[in-house]
Amino acid sequence: MRSNLKHRLDDEQSEPPLFDFDIDEANEADSETMTDVGETPLHNDLQQQTLTRIQLEQLFSRASSALVAETTNDQESFKRKTTIKVPKTSKMITTPFPPIQSDRQEDFDISIEELKQFAQKPVGQLIIDRYSPDDKEIYYALSTVTLTFNQPMISISSLDEQTNPEDLGISLIPKVQGQWRWIDTKTVQFEAKHRFPYSTKYTLTVDRIRCVSAIGGKLDDDFFFEFSTKTLEVLQFLPDEIVSTLKPRCFLLFDQKIHMNEIFKHICVVHGDGIKMDNKELELLDEDTAENEFKWYLNQTEGNRQEYIAFTFKNDLLKATEYTIQLTQDCPSAEGPLTTTTEWSAEFRTYEPLKILGWFPNINDEDQETVGPGRCWSIIFNNSLDHSTIKKSIFKVEPILKEKVLLGIEHTNDYSNKITIFNNSQPDTVYTLSIQPGILKDVYGQTFEQDPTEEPIQFHVEESNSPLYGILRGESGIIIMDPGLLYEPYYSFIVCNYSELIIRINRVKPEHYKPNVLKFSAGFDDDDDDYAEEEEDQNEAIEDNHNIPGEELLNEIIQTNCQRNEPKEIRISLKAYLTKSSGVGQLFIFITTTKKAYKECEHRYWGNTRAILVWLQCTRLAVDTFASS
Known part of the structure; x- marks a missing residue:
């Protein structure tokens, strides 16, 4: 920018500036200035003197061309922001208050009779524009009911007075704890203290005779709308898989308050081929036991203490059996008279007797018939094993050679139903494994009893010229x-x-x-x-x-x-x-x-x-x- 500025200065200095100045106007301006001064200066030598035309021309000729170039430089880049203009002062007019009667101007004159005729004109039909809820089945927690009219029902000044909507023929049956309030002159809303109780049918009505708007509008017909809140539903059921005891504790958590004894009458337990257990074989858990057993589930939501039922069985259940817990139709709720319309059910199984499902390698398994010498063997059980009962001494391998075949046993939590056997097996040999009865147990306390009539546990080891396995x-x-x-x-x-x-x-x-x-x-x-x-x-x-x-x-x-x-x-x-x-x-x-x-x-x-x-x-x-x- 400085280089451009220098070039412009050089160009401007090459040509002397030309001035167009009217000397007479300047003298006239000076004389006017001198005339405006009301006091005489203290020193006469400081008084202004009128310059002649020749003197002014000599003065301007001595002006530095560089100074003139500087003042004529690119002014836009140095131009400051435009000063805001001084606002114009308003014109003040003084008038009497109240104004003189003759100064008052009316657009038109309306007589009392004309006002009465205007008020008697029809105001139109009163209509309920919308209402909420507008679904007949409500599957969520409902806390408000709203009605909106097309005409103002109360005056604006009445909003703070809480005009009772029941005086206008608006009613909600059955009654719920809460209050009506006007949101605006056309909308009224009922706010429940907590929420609308479940398992209940509600009726919202508006009486056409009593319901009159603030400007006289009326309904043509009575308004009538019914809606129902959801019926009883099971949120959580335990147990849901294989149980670890033959006297399991069952727990049902509902989405609303219940009467425990009434629900207990509707519980049905089925096992086997549709065999139903008598309810006398069931018993309710006391409150302390149930809350300690299922504390985590009950603490998830406030108020769950009245929304569950817990029971157990008086006698041991059958092993290896699937049991179905059913809630029959017409199951009641403690919140309302509506009952369930469908049956609910859930299943769990009791554990099976401890037995072997298979082993590796197995000559009958096409994928893993044999293994190489020294490669580990494994046995798979149907239940998770008790780690403390697994001992190397209860496993015996035949034939017995000079060097011991069984080197070690491994059992991990990740594969709790599997035993891995480390061995010193020799090539081209068939080994038979036996397990000492009455010692090995599963997590359910059942001992393993090997059935001699079942297929023996045999491991086939490959020949020495088999592929090399590390x-x-x-x-x-x-x-x-x-x-x-x-x-x-x-x-x-x-x-x-x-x-x-x-x-x-x-x-x-x-x-x-x-x-x-x-x-x-x-x-x-x-x-x-x-x-x-x-x-x-x-x-x-x-x-x-x-x-x-x-x-x-x-x-x-x-x-x-x-x-x-x-x-x-x-x-x-x-x-x-x-x-x-x-x-x-x-x-x-x-x-x-x-x-x-x-x-x-x-x-x-x-x-x-x-x-x-x-x-x-x-x-x-x-x-x-x-x-x-």
């Missing part, structure tokens, strides 16, 4: 070591066909525990066949596979020296990693395969475990932990 098995998760083993503590696991493993041991503390610390995700690339830099791959596996917490004590790769398809038990001594004085502590053990060992296997299963993660607690105070969802 196996890595061991107890994982949070483990508490038997205090009796603290003198020579160790951790054992099974490996088959993997040539080398990564072993990492860290010393940990409770503050190191996180919900996902025992989760592992390996990402070995099956298409990567470059083994040239074997040591680099192994180090990468150690560094990248899992970031375990705590103080590192051991981090190395071991050679397993496994024979083909022959599982091998490996024990890791832990004594050197525990507190020397007491032999206790907490260790995090991480075991996984190297990339090289993993890719040596010909076949892989999605379900194979490629890592073992253990949080091992070695303590003389046995404390178990469970992860809750």
